[in-house]
Amino acid sequence: MAELKEEGYLRCLPDGNLLQTKIHNIGARLVGVDKFGNKYYEKLEGVQYGRHRWVEYAEKSRYNASQVPAEWHGWLHFITDHTGDELLLLKPKRYGLDHKQNFSGEGDAFIYHSKGHALNPGQRDWTRYQPWQPTKA
Amino acid sequence: MGLGLLASKAMRPASRIFNSQNPRNFLFRTIVSKPELQKPETSAAQAQPDPPPVDLPPRTPVAGARVHFPNPDDAIEVFVDGYPVKIPKGMTVLQACEVAGVDIPRFCYHSRLSIAGNCRMCLVEVEKSPKPVASCAMPALPGMKIKTDTPVAKKAREGVMEFLLMNHPLDCPICDQGGECDLQDQSMAFGSDRGRFTEMKRSVVDKNLGPLVKTVMTRCIQCTRCVRFATEVAGVQDLGMLGRGSGEEIGTYVEKLMTSELSGNVIDICPVGALTSKPFAFKARNWELKGTESIDVTDAVGSNIRIDSRGPEVMRIVPRLNEDINEEWISDKTRFCYDGLKRQRLNDPMIRGADGRFKVVSWRDALAVVAEVAHQVKPEEIVGVAGKLSDAESMMALKDFLNRMGSNNIWCEGTGMNPNADLRSGYLMNTSIAGLEKADVFLLVGTQPRVEAAMVNARIRKTVRANQAKVGYIGPETDLNYDHQHLGTGPQTLLEIAERRHPFYSTLANAKHPVIIVGAGLFEREDKDTIFSTVETIAENAKVVRPDWNGLNVLLLNAAQAAALDLGLVPESGNSIESAKFVYLMGADDVNLDKIPGDAFVVYQGHHGDRSVYRANVIFPAAAFSEKEGIYENTEGYAQQTFPAVPTVGDARDDWKIIRALSEVAGIKLPYDSLGAIRARIRTVAPNLVHLDEREPATFTASLKPASSQKITLTPFENVVENFYMTDSITRASKIMAQCSALLTKK
Amino acid sequence: MAWRGCLSHNFKELRILLCQSSPASLTTRTFVEKNYKDLNTLNPKLPILIRECSGVEPQLWARYDMGVERDVRLEGLTEEQICKALEDLVKIGESLKA
Numbered sequence: 007m008a009e010l011k012e013e014g015y016l017r018c019l020p021d022g023n024l025l026q027t028k029i030h031n032i033g034a035r036l037v038g039v040d041k042f043g044n045k046y047y048e049k050l051e052g053v054q055y056g057r058h059r060w061v062e063y064a065e066k067s068r069y070n071a072s073q074v075p076a077e078w079h080g081w082l083h084f085i086t087d088h089t090g091d092e093l094l095l096l097k098p099k100r101y102g103l104d105h106k107q108n109f110s111g112e113g114d115a116f117i118y119h120s121k122g123h124a125l126n127p128g129q130r131d132w133t134r135y136q137p138w139q140p141t142k143a
Numbered sequence: 144m145g146l147g148l149l150a151s152k153a154m155r156p157a158s159r160i161f162n163s164q165n166p167r168n169f170l171f172r173t174i175v176s177k178p179e180l181q182k183p184e185t186s187a188a189q190a191q192p193d194p195p196p197v198d199l200p201p202r203t204p205v206a207g208a209r210v211h212f213p214n215p216d217d218a219i220e221v222f223v224d225g226y227p228v229k230i231p232k233g234m235t236v237l238q239a240c241e242v243a244g245v246d247i248p249r250f251c252y253h254s255r256l257s258i259a260g261n262c263r264m265c266l267v268e269v270e271k272s273p274k275p276v277a278s279c280a281m282p283a284l285p286g287m288k289i290k291t292d293t294p295v296a297k298k299a300r301e302g303v304m305e306f307l308l309m310n311h312p313l314d315c316p317i318c319d320q321g322g323e324c325d326l327q328d329q330s331m332a333f334g335s336d337r338g339r340f341t342e343m344k345r346s347v348v349d350k351n352l353g354p355l356v357k358t359v360m361t362r363c364i365q366c367t368r369c370v371r372f373a374t375e376v377a378g379v380q381d382l383g384m385l386g387r388g389s390g391e392e393i394g395t396y397v398e399k400l401m402t403s404e405l406s407g408n409v410i411d412i413c414p415v416g417a418l419t420s421k422p423f424a425f426k427a428r429n430w431e432l433k434g435t436e437s438i439d440v441t442d443a444v445g446s447n448i449r450i451d452s453r454g455p456e457v458m459r460i461v462p463r464l465n466e467d468i469n470e471e472w473i474s475d476k477t478r479f480c481y482d483g484l485k486r487q488r489l490n491d492p493m494i495r496g497a498d499g500r501f502k503v504v505s506w507r508d509a510l511a512v513v514a515e516v517a518h519q520v521k522p523e524e525i526v527g528v529a530g531k532l533s534d535a536e537s538m539m540a541l542k543d544f545l546n547r548m549g550s551n552n553i554w555c556e557g558t559g560m561n562p563n564a565d566l567r568s569g570y571l572m573n574t575s576i577a578g579l580e581k582a583d584v585f586l587l588v589g590t591q592p593r594v595e596a597a598m599v600n601a602r603i604r605k606t607v608r609a610n611q612a613k614v615g616y617i618g619p620e621t622d623l624n625y626d627h628q629h630l631g632t633g634p635q636t637l638l639e640i641a642e643r644r645h646p647f648y649s650t651l652a653n654a655k656h657p658v659i660i661v662g663a664g665l666f667e668r669e670d671k672d673t674i675f676s677t678v679e680t681i682a683e684n685a686k687v688v689r690p691d692w693n694g695l696n697v698l699l700l701n702a703a704q705a706a707a708l709d710l711g712l713v714p715e716s717g718n719s720i721e722s723a724k725f726v727y728l729m730g731a732d733d734v735n736l737d738k739i740p741g742d743a744f745v746v747y748q749g750h751h752g753d754r755s756v757y758r759a760n761v762i763f764p765a766a767a768f769s770e771k772e773g774i775y776e777n778t779e780g781y782a783q784q785t786f787p788a789v790p791t792v793g794d795a796r797d798d799w800k801i802i803r804a805l806s807e808v809a810g811i812k813l814p815y816d817s818l819g820a821i822r823a824r825i826r827t828v829a830p831n832l833v834h835l836d837e838r839e840p841a842t843f844t845a846s847l848k849p850a851s852s853q854k855i856t857l858t859p860f861e862n863v864v865e866n867f868y869m870t871d872s873i874t875r876a877s878k879i880m881a882q883c884s885a886l887l888t889k890k
Numbered sequence: 891m892a893w894r895g896c897l898s899h900n901f902k903e904l905r906i907l908l909c910q911s912s913p914a915s916l917t918t919r920t921f922v923e924k925n926y927k928d929l930n931t932l933n934p935k936l937p938i939l940i941r942e943c944s945g946v947e948p949q950l951w952a953r954y955d956m957g958v959e960r961d962v963r964l965e966g967l968t969e970e971q972i973c974k975a976l977e978d979l980v981k982i983g984e985s986l987k988a
Binding site: 134135136137138139140 | 343456484485486489491501752756757792793
């Protein structure tokens with residue numbers, strides 16, 4: 007029963023989109039899961055063209071399209087046939103950042119702040135001089 | 144090609160007329176003829192000169208300059224753009240146009256260097272001359288008619304600019320000189336709107352001139368200003384022009400660094416971005432910077448500088464024009480010491496705890512601790528030492544505070560154990576720095592002006608070149624960038640000259656304007672009074688000191704010495720520091736810390752954690768020269784003031800304000816609260832310090848002094864400044880100066 | 891003139907401010923030229939600071955112990971009067987010490 011609630015079946019009642027997704031999931035092939043938990047399905051026969059690939063988001067109550075990471079975005083939008091697990095290998099290790107969903111409207115703690123902004127947790131020290139450090143002699 | 148262009152230009156408006164009017168009338172041309180053109184006499188009548196345009200406002204010289212007439216009856220008159228102007232004989236056409244208020248573009252001409260005439264940008268049209276004339280080189284003859292805004296002159300400028308830009312790289316976005324580049328400004332003002340160059344541009348290999356000057360020789364326009372500067376003003380013949388034609392390169396022929404102390408000035412002189420400041424490379428654009436006019440304190444010359452700052456940071460230091468002191472040049476130490484202002488700064492008051500480590504405290508606590516200790520000590524055990532970079536206000540406040548506590552032992556670093564501050568002529572440069580130009584014989588005693596005061600050295604070199612002045616030098620082996628005779632190494636030679644036994648004495652006696660320069664390094668010797676009286680004897684015998692010419696000078700080492708001696712910072716007893724219990728070091732880093740007894744309470748008030756901080760018990764953070772408004776007196780007695788360019792660092796305060804606060808906490812409140820009030824107090828002690836931007840000459844000469852009876856010791860004179868690049872707390876904290884002293888000092 | 895020898899007992903510092911060329915400081919200038927050598931020989935340790943500055947009124951300042959200072963305006967005084975003023979300052983110094 008707890009798994010059902012976790013799967014979001016309870017959320018289906020107020021959320022019609024989720025209900026439709028769950029109905030569409032019947033007979034569909036699970037292509038992959040990304041690190042956030044979003045599940046990607048594909049159903050090729052008996053489905054209208056354009057509706058044969060879709061995502062079921064991990065968080066059933068607060069979901070939006072920007073939660074899809076870059077590697078699955080191409081597959082999901084029919085740009086490419088390479089799935090996210092394949093494209094994850096191409097992600098640059100040195101400078102590749104983690105994917106963040108679009109936080110606009112969520113609050114001051116989530117939006118971007120410049121390096122000198124007071125709300126930036128890693129605020130840079132802008133003092134233009136170096137204070138005296140006694141040498142250890 | 145020119146005629147064709149002209150013809151096509153003439154054709155175009157005509158074709159427009161043809162197209163606009165009725166096409167059937169293209170065979171008819173309106174007659175354009177006037178009655179004056181028909182008669183031949185009128186054309187001859189028009190050959191006479193046009194009367195000067197009466198409705199034009201009177202012309203003032205460029206930049207408000209004053210014209211100096213050496214002999215007023217020798218003035219000639221020339222006509223610049225129809226306007227008559229009187230100029231002294233011997234001036235060039237370019238200078239005549241400057242007097243008339245017309246600024247002619249130029250690249251290679253510089254008013255302080257010899258004339259080269261190789262850029263050709265200054266071409267103007269002179270009547271009765273077949274081709275345009277290089278105005279920087281052509282002497283102005285009487286009755287010459289100079290025209291600077293005719294089509295010929297304009298075309299010449301456009302042509303020269305086009306040629307200069309042909310091989311010039313498209314570096315403006317990455318060039319440091321963008322925004323202050325002569326080439327940019329003059330091409331906008333005088334160049335044509337488009338270029339016609341479609342071939343490949345040439346490029347030149349970059350030369351390594353040291354850690355100070357960055358070279359991108361592709362940008363060089365071969366104006367040879369740097370070559371002429373190095374040979375003439377700096378005295379080192381490092382740079383030269385190699386090759387011919389488009390393959391010309393400026394460089395040192397061998398892999399040589401520019402070690403001269405004036406090498407940074409080529410950065411200002413270069414009109415394009417070929418020679419730029421390496422520490423300032425890619426740091427800022429000139430329009431972002433706020434310039435503050437201030438005074439340099441790294442040596443006693445007091446060169447006028449402009450501190451360019453962006454926000455709280457000093458980005459660079461550039462010279463300001465002051466004809467009397469530094470002309471347009473500053474030494475490398477002045478120019479590049481600014482990054483020492485960002486390192487090792489004291490920003491909070493600190494007290495040394497019982498474990499020997501410093502703890503940050505508030506101002507209130509620090510002042511309370513110091514005031515308490517000051518009252519526990521006997522008055523004769525209180526000692527104050529003013530540092531090299533102290534301004535007059537802070538030294539006045541320190542002296543007043545210490546005097547009110549009952550102590551009379553306060554002196555400035557570098558003035559020696561018992562300085563004599565009675566007669567001003569005994570410690571100032573009595574021939575002013577500008578007056579050195581009139582001299583024809585120099586006697587340098589125990590001073591190495593090249594490292595002690597580079598601008599004074601530049602002036603001596605200028606005089607040696609112009610007047611063929613002879614220079615005699617007494618001291619350790621040193622290299623000066625002009626011909627000099629090394630007369631000896633110590634007081635022995637001085638005695639010989641005083642007794643008229645030395646051959647140099649006759650040169651000195653026969654000179655019309657002899658100059659003796661004594662170094663301030665002699666202040667540290669015990670027999671300094673005798674040496675000075677020997678020098679005074681020489682001055683008297685050779686008539687160096689006369690009512691109209693005082694040639695006996697002292698070259699001071701620090702920016703604070705002149706003001707200190709003027710304010711009377713003379714200790715009561717010379718070795719009071721050895722029995723002191725309370726020592727107040729105001730920026731004094733060159734004090735011999737071993738002399739301070741181990742149980743003495745030391746207060747250090749300064750801006751850098753240099754040397755004396757390690758002995759201090761309490762640290763007061765003060766403001767550096769770029770952060771305070773203070774009066775500094777230079778070695779010739781010229782009082783100038785610095786202005787704050789950047790805000791103070793951390794919790795630091797002005798020096799005199801700290802002492803004023805300390806005096807209030809200690810219960811003996813000093814009577815001044817504002818800068819005006821403390822300057823009024825200085826007025827009662829040394830009024831020449833508040834006469835800013837004026838030099839007060841000393842009238843009482845050393846003849847008033849009683850002769851000294853001390854024995855002279857014959858130890859030879861020493862080098863006072865070992866490392867030119869590291870002399871005070873700011874330069875010792877600077878990375879650029881460290882690089883310079885590693886790479887550029889001669890081993 | 892025995893008091894001239896004990897200047898350094900009473901003063902800590904003596905300052906003479908004068909103008910280089912104005913007629914008001916003429917007597918002060920002659921006073922300095924005549925007496926400086928004397929005073930300096932008798933009191934070698936006393937700083938007698940002579941400060942010239944254009945446009946300044948001639949003044950004689952004496953600094954005593956604990957920072958107390960007294961000044962005398964020397965405008966229009968003859969040399970003997972300047973000497974007298976110096977003597978007065980010496981007396982003030984003695985009274986301050988007592």
